[in-house]
Amino acid sequence: MLLQEWRFVMKKIGFIFLLGVLLIGCDKGEKFENNPPETQLAFESINLTGENRLNSQVRLSWFGTDVDGYVKGYEISLNNQDWKYVTTQDSTFVFPLEQGKDTTDIDFYVRSIDDLDQKDETPAYLRIPLKNTAPEVNFIASTLPIDSNHLVVTFSWLAKDLDGDASITNAYLKANNGDWLEIPLNANVISLTPENPSANGVTNAKIYHNGKFDPSTLSGFNINGANTLYLKVVDFAGAESEPDTSNSFYVSGKKENMLFISGQDEATTNKYKALLSNSNYDFLDYSLADKQPKFWDQTFSLIINNYEGLFINSDANVFTNPYNQRSALLLEFMAPSLQKYFNNNGKAFVTTSFTSTSDITSLSEVFPIDSISTSKGQARLDQDSGIVAINQPTWPNVNPSFLIAGVSPFHPTQDAVPLYKGQLKIGGGWVGPNVVGAKRNLGGQTSQIFFSVQLHQFDKDQTAQQQLLENMLNELGL
Numbered sequence: 001m002l003l004q005e006w007r008f009v010m011k012k013i014g015f016i017f018l019l020g021v022l023l024i025g026c027d028k029g030e031k032f033e034n035n036p037p038e039t040q041l042a043f044e045s046i047n048l049t050g051e052n053r054l055n056s057q058v059r060l061s062w063f064g065t066d067v068d069g070y071v072k073g074y075e076i077s078l079n080n081q082d083w084k085y086v087t088t089q090d091s092t093f094v095f096p097l098e099q100g101k102d103t104t105d106i107d108f109y110v111r112s113i114d115d116l117d118q119k120d121e122t123p124a125y126l127r128i129p130l131k132n133t134a135p136e137v138n139f140i141a142s143t144l145p146i147d148s149n150h151l152v153v154t155f156s157w158l159a160k161d162l163d164g165d166a167s168i169t170n171a172y173l174k175a176n177n178g179d180w181l182e183i184p185l186n187a188n189v190i191s192l193t194p195e196n197p198s199a200n201g202v203t204n205a206k207i208y209h210n211g212k213f214d215p216s217t218l219s220g221f222n223i224n225g226a227n228t229l230y231l232k233v234v235d236f237a238g239a240e241s242e243p244d245t246s247n248s249f250y251v252s253g254k255k256e257n258m259l260f261i262s263g264q265d266e267a268t269t270n271k272y273k274a275l276l277s278n279s280n281y282d283f284l285d286y287s288l289a290d291k292q293p294k295f296w297d298q299t300f301s302l303i304i305n306n307y308e309g310l311f312i313n314s315d316a317n318v319f320t321n322p323y324n325q326r327s328a329l330l331l332e333f334m335a336p337s338l339q340k341y342f343n344n345n346g347k348a349f350v351t352t353s354f355t356s357t358s359d360i361t362s363l364s365e366v367f368p369i370d371s372i373s374t375s376k377g378q379a380r381l382d383q384d385s386g387i388v389a390i391n392q393p394t395w396p397n398v399n400p401s402f403l404i405a406g407v408s409p410f411h412p413t414q415d416a417v418p419l420y421k422g423q424l425k426i427g428g429g430w431v432g433p434n435v436v437g438a439k440r441n442l443g444g445q446t447s448q449i450f451f452s453v454q455l456h457q458f459d460k461d462q463t464a465q466q467q468l469l470e471n472m473l474n475e476l477g478l
Helices: 002-028 266-275 296-304 330-343 462-476
Strands: 038-041 057-065 071-077 084-086 090-094 103-114 124-131 136-139 148-150 153-160 168-175 181-183 189-194 201-209 212-223 225-227 229-235 249-252 258-262 282-285 309-313 318-320 327-329 347-351 369-372 378-380 387-389 410-412 416-422 425-427 435-442 445-451
Touching: 038 103, 038 124, 057 071, 057 103, 057 124, 136 229, 153 229, 168 212, 181 201, 181 212, 189 212, 189 296, 212 225, 212 249, 258 266, 266 309, 266 462, 296 330, 309 330, 309 462, 327 330, 330 347, 347 462, 410 416, 410 435, 445 462
Parallel strands: 148 249, 258 282, 258 309, 309 347, 347 445
Antiparallel strands: 038 057, 057 090, 071 084, 071 103, 103 124, 136 153, 153 189, 168 181, 168 229, 189 201, 201 212, 225 249, 318 327, 369 410, 378 425, 387 416, 416 435, 435 445
């Protein structure tokens, strides 16, 4: 009995000792070292040579694994020494080629970084065979000059490169058989106009980039003759694009000091030409949107700045610019350029018309017209109710030979001087002003004359009608 008890006690002591050893071992713990992550590229190699080499814009992808944690980021390098940290697993690279070199090989390294900041000790590697691709350049077809242009041609262009647009270093423009001229890469819209607007034949052209004057000149520009433009670009490796060629177009020069701009059909235009038979002028036909400038402010400003005065006839028709799809009255398109023109002592005689729904907000800042009536009903003029001069007894009164409905007299601006008023026939409860003609002075001289009626319609007495127009031109000193 004592022997069995002794054995029991010894077993119990042994168990306690073994448990103690185990507890001591667990308390100290077992140390496990962190394993570095592994990295792989989607391609192990790119075996391309000669013309099959890649262009310098390459998309690469990679991934990493970590058996005892997770990958939190990556580092990439082109020399296995200088590293850049990223968290993405793919990217499009535009690799540099040495200036003047056509081909090169790029060494690309990528390594993973795990959650304990340990890096892959054997980065993934790929040699990338590259070949430079020549850039491309094109005129934007919708902006190219039309068959016939007066004094100014404006266009836009676009260059691109598969190696990345940033690799394009130079752009050049040529006119006809002239010399190539370098132009800024950011010169998105270019206008050309002769140095001497009255020149005839081959001459130099002034250049405007995005509306700003460039002191450089383009040789070979043909005035009163046909022109063709050429564009080319060059990249950092010296590769040239194939030159792009414009359509052939005609450019007319300046002959007179007044410019007649018609925004109405041929029949109406011919009536004004007859009324201006005693005046000398150059002529622009803006009766259709396709004949009007696509880049209004830049092109129109350069044209009218060559003239002492303008005669403009238009109506309430709304035009849509075929380039930017903006819709507006002809005078609205002209307004920004005309404002600058007037500020530079330019002069203009305008005859137009509106409807009661015409938006003339932008015009009231440029012309001596503040507002028109939006009243219900209608104001009319007929053979017995014409327009009469205000405080000018020697100026003729004129009448239409048929009824003119929907006349739009206006409230003049505060600085305007009323010139003519309408003998209105009122219908439907219409209320509003009666002024149909006014002028604005600048520096003591008349700079603008504005009529809100179409003067070609007041032809009951054609001699008086012609005299009215000539009086207005004399008032402007034209």
